Amino acid sequence: MLYWMHREHRCRDNWALIHALDEAKRRGVPCAVAYGLAPSFLGACIRQFGFLLRGLEQTAAELAALGIPFILIRQSPDTAIPELARSVSASLIVTDFDPLRLKRSWVHAVCAAAPCPVDEVDSRNVVPCQVVSGKLEYAARTIRPKIHRLLDEYLDDLPELSELAADVVPWRWQVPAVDWQTLRDGLGVDRTVPEVPAPFGPEPGEDAAGVVLHRFLTERMALYEKRNDPNVAALSGLSPYLHFGMISAQRVVLDTLARNGARRSVAPAEARESFLEELVVRRELADNFCLHMQEYDSWNAFPDWAQRTLDKHRNDGRDYVYDLQSLEAGKTHDPLWNAAQSEMRLTGTMHGYLRMYWAKKILEWSASPEDAVRHAIWLNDRYFIDGRDSNGYTGVAWSMGGVHDRPWQERPVFGMVRYMNYAGARRKFDVDHYVFRMGVLERRMREEGAI
Template sequence: MNIVNPGRVRRVTDGVGGHGPVVYWMSRDQRARDNWALLHARERAQARSVPVVVAFCLSQTFLGATLRQYDFMLRGLRETAGRLRALNIPFALLHGAAPEVLPSFLHDLRASELVTDFDPLRVKRGWLREVAAAAGMPVHEVDAHNVVPARLVSERQEYAARTIRPKIHRLLSEFLEPFPELSQVSNVTVPYIAEPDFEEALRWIRVDATVAPVALPAGEDAAEARLLAFIAEGLSSYAEGHSDPNVDGTSGLSPYLHFGQLAPQRAALAAAQARHGGEGREAFLEQLVVRRELTDNFCLYNDDYDALSGAPAWALATLDAHRADPRPHVYTREQFEAARTHSPLWNAAQHELVTSGTMHNYMRMYWAKKILEWSATPEDALATALHLNDRYQLDGRDPNGYVGVIWSIAGVHDRPWKERPVFGSIRYMNSNGCRRKFDVEAYIRARSAAPRQLTLV
């Protein structure tokens, strides 16, 4: 009987590998616990009576990520490497993009199979195609990120949450299952892999160091602690606190989910098994499972997920019809980045983003919609919002981020609303709406500071 549901596994290529280990190319799911891809690699290795080796390919740059994101990621990987070492599973930190360094690593080990995790982003899909073509061995992709595998949920781009929700719910009982323990490797000779040098890795990368790391603890243990605290203290009130940025009502799990330090399925199991929760539990599971997996679906089946051309036809038409509308204010990217707009509320949200690496979801919607209203063109607005989101958010460069921005600016997964200047029939938000939701002045007082000089790249 398979440990991993075959519906999670996609055979990318066939081939005849060597007689060496099964290699798990860790990428999106950076954890030893609760990792279906690693469990599948371990299962394949046991069938062949060979060891399993984990390899992570560290790119010098990646989609505009800064020192903030690399620092958080490498702190988590350090913990994961130690956890794997305790299980007698070597961890290799390879310096370079996967197509540049992974094929030779596989060849040197005489690897028998390659297993990797699922990622819907264009660059990751491109890397997988290149590596698979060069590997000459069986290559498997395992969806260790979605509760219900994205490729199994739907074979096309879904229009909205209401169209993907029944497809996910129909399969949820099959895939929302407990994780088995990852057993220690024994009775095989494990190849020597040099211990990763994480300090040297930080020196080797070529990223913008002016966006400083944040003090948020990283890694699997920190992710688990945050999850347990949220289930105990925040799950029941999640439905109310989710729309008030002055209340610590969000789960705080987004950075850990983004870097794969926590399995979304572990969070879903914890919420589903909690003895309390009520409406809060239902709201959390809707965001964690349905809404998050909807963003993976969008990026998997729409290659223009980060461009205006990826928006629905009605949104493109309405934005185009209002392209020449006078804007009340027009700011440059540099002015947005430095929080130098006329709006204390918007500036406070931008300051929170720059200093903390996070922003409340409700404020991120308002923040992006005001960028649309105060930019010369919709194209400029989308480019600015994505640049700032990816540069400062710990969870930037992610399907949730791309879809959140293009939903706000170009109506993805939404419907036409009342027509207004600049927005057309894109859903509108303003500060008065925020005032009806929460204490705007308290938010501004808590997050505002004199705009600091930023080094722009």
């Protein structure tokens, strides 16, 4: 029995691993976790590969403590996994669900080449993406009732892995040891975007994810209604961990609801409901979009009304036009945008409200909508720790192309796509303070040798 891990990089609260162990126990066969480390992945740099591998090292150690071997192969999984399955006469491969094109192609290739059946398990979404809807959903309002109808059925508590692993037949093949430091040092990936050291960026791994969740529920969720203010520590900070599957969204929901029932819950009901709406409905809407819209990262993903209105304003005069190099360096006339770009470049993260502003300004300052999408996706995948994710691609498509949105008042360049501007940001929060904070952050990172 093989569990091919490629999206859910965790040991705990992992339905795919649970299913693999259940099947191994039922069939009386051993079970191992297999990982095919592709030499490149959608423009990821050492920043993303380093975060992934440092977390994966912890997960492999936790699996080993449970007697579950972790097999890492430095080869693209579409060829590595079928070869491994044949070598151990696997009776079943269990794997993760992922809606991205490259991952779908990997799964299809493994299914075609594997010597045994392949079960795909959606451990990412609380309600499995392909159960919620078999078509492209128009907006949150169309998918929300479908998810809510199924939540009680799928929002189960998760079993303890130690109990499942205890009765599985021991693995009888040799498992090569992984020298994690040598592996990281030897990766032939782009190192011009460095890893982000603590305390300037998130610590990788399942334990760190649990700490971040606990601190959010006990300290920051009470502020969640102020989540659109980048100067308030109101956001969960879970995005990198959810992206890499280092924490289960289902566990986050269960712990949030348990906190909701506690006598001394610190968060008002409205804050908890808003958080769960974004964690469940909005994230699952993003997976639905990327699964059913294969060109999710291009102009072609925009709805017809948005393409028509952007086409109409394609030749509008623009006060500023910036090339990719100027955007990457944060060399624009807008101090807020430059500060947000600096936060992304330095820390691999950006406040959620500013991610929308960031993308919309790229649209406004690009020679064409197609250029805008290409530039935003390139920067997103290169710098964000949680880049190359259905949430990020859907966010760009919403910001630039009205995906999951509606037409608004018509204006130059944007047409009827929702508009955001610097003056509006100043009305929402203290822009000057945010810009000042990013300047202080950069100076501190330089002084401490972090950049």
